[in-house]
Amino acid sequence: LPVKGFSVKTDVISLLTDLVSIDSSNPGVGERNVAEYLASVCRDLGFETRILEAAPGRSNLLVSADAGSGSGVLGLSGHLDTKPVGDAENAWRTPPLDLTVQEGRAYGLGTSDMKGGIAAMVAATERWAARATEGRIELIFTADEEAGGALGARWLADQSLISADAIVIGEPSGVVDAWEAIYTVSRGMCCFDIVVEGVQGHSGLSDQLPMSATVAAAKVVSALHELNPSFSDAPDDAWKPTVNSAVLLEGGVFYGVHPGHARIGCDIRLVPGMSPHRLESEIRSCVESSLPEEIGWRLEYPIPALRWVDPVAVPNDHPVLSAASAAATKVLERDLHFRAYPGGTDATSFFLGAGIPSVASLGPGWLSVAHGPNECVDLGDVVLAVDLYAELIAQYFG
Numbered sequence: 353l354p355v356k357g358f359s360v361k362t363d364v365i366s367l368l369t370d371l372v373s374i375d376s377s378n379p380g381v382g383e384r385n386v387a388e389y390l391a392s393v394c395r396d397l398g399f400e401t402r403i404l405e406a407a408p409g410r411s412n413l414l415v416s417a418d419a420g421s422g423s424g425v426l427g428l429s430g431h432l433d434t435k436p437v438g439d440a441e442n443a444w445r446t447p448p449l450d451l452t453v454q455e456g457r458a459y460g461l462g463t464s465d466m467k468g469g470i471a472a473m474v475a476a477t478e479r480w481a482a483r484a485t486e487g488r489i490e491l492i493f494t495a496d497e498e499a500g501g502a503l504g505a506r507w508l509a510d511q512s513l514i515s516a517d518a519i520v521i522g523e524p525s526g527v528v529d530a531w532e533a534i535y536t537v538s539r540g541m542c543c544f545d546i547v548v549e550g551v552q553g554h555s556g557l558s559d560q561l562p563m564s565a566t567v568a569a570a571k572v573v574s575a576l577h578e579l580n581p582s583f584s585d586a587p588d589d590a591w592k593p594t595v596n597s598a599v600l601l602e603g604g605v606f607y608g609v610h611p612g613h614a615r616i617g618c619d620i621r622l623v624p625g626m627s628p629h630r631l632e633s634e635i636r637s638c639v640e641s642s643l644p645e646e647i648g649w650r651l652e653y654p655i656p657a658l659r660w661v662d663p664v665a666v667p668n669d670h671p672v673l674s675a676a677s678a679a680a681t682k683v684l685e686r687d688l689h690f691r692a693y694p695g696g697t698d699a700t701s702f703f704l705g706a707g708i709p710s711v712a713s714l715g716p717g718w719l720s721v722a723h724g725p726n727e728c729v730d731l732g733d734v735v736l737a738v739d740l741y742a743e744l745i746a747q748y749f750g
């Protein structure tokens with residue numbers, strides 16, 4: 353394996369350096385090399401490891417650090433894959449797979465999303481295991497998160513391969529600043545199309561024809577853009593749905609043709625307290641009121657699996673949140689609020705597939721630098737993450 357010699361009990365930055373140097377881009381080479389490397393590190397630390405693949409090369413790694421039964425199992429989780437460098441190669445100022453430190457920041461592919469969190473979890477588990485007398489940590493390092501997790505978290509959950517009672521995912525908790533919140537809510541998703549049907553004809557007669565389907569579609573797009581779906585249960589204004597009208601848009605035939613057909617693809621990111629029935633009726637009345645009567649339209653769900661993905665939330669009084677809050681207060685010297693995570697994570701699969709309450713994000717780094725060139729993480733935050741996870745584990749097993 354192309355690694356540079358992380359030796360056990362070395363610092364977390366050496367481990368991060370090695371993890372970044374092993375390409376695990378998705379789509380790309382897959383996760384097997386990085387999983388095998390991490391497994392060997394964890395075996396050297398005395399932990400049990402299992403590599404599990406839903407498809408060849410797409411490795412998930414489960415690590416068990418067992419200090420004695422009776423206190424339950426706490427899961428710490430991160431995804432092994434990264435987005436590919438893609439078209440941004442020329443925009444990188446440093447080699448993406450060669451961790452480069454400049455002014456306290458470590459640059460490299462996957463530093464924030466999320467090999468920094470993974471390195472910190474391994475180091476924190478090592479520190480805990482050296483002195484623990486009870487409890488079990490399960491490290492759940494997944495494949496395929498960047499493509500939806502069908503070969504990773506979703507598969508592990510569906511196959512009942514995870515034994516944790518609760519899970520903390522180390523996705524980056526910063527957008528602008530590091531450690532902005534503890535992200536307890538994973539938003540769900542409702543994806544649908546509005547199909548608009550008018551009358552195709554000669555564009556020179558457009559003033560005598562029904563409204564063109566594409567103009568009608570534009571009216572629908574701006575109406576949905578202003579839609580505020582109703583929801584209940586929000587503890588404060590920290591979470592709300594987002595409406596993305598027209599993530600897809602098609603229609604029209606050619607110059608000279610008055611368009612008779614258009615299709616708009618929309619996605620709404622859901623929060624707890626929304627229902628499919630109520631949301632659909634709000635969408636229908638929004639579309640209805642935006643269009644003249646002569647225009648026909650229908651609502652379709654072209655991808656059944658994305659018709660409704662439930663939002664999930666860890667209850668505010670769950671022991672894993674008490675432990676996370678206490679650890680943040682002590683280590684970061686700040687009280688963190690509970691929020692809804694902007695992006696999708698493996699938490700949804702752990703929750704919906706295996707019923708395991710899962711914190712979507714408590715980890716070093718920034719979501720705002722992920723998936724683009726010059727991704728980086730603050731080295732101090734990676735070191736802080738080791739302290740934070742170690743304290744969280746100690747609090748959890750009390």
Ligand SMILES: [Zn+2]
Nearest residue numbers: 431465466523
């Ligand atoms: Zn991620």
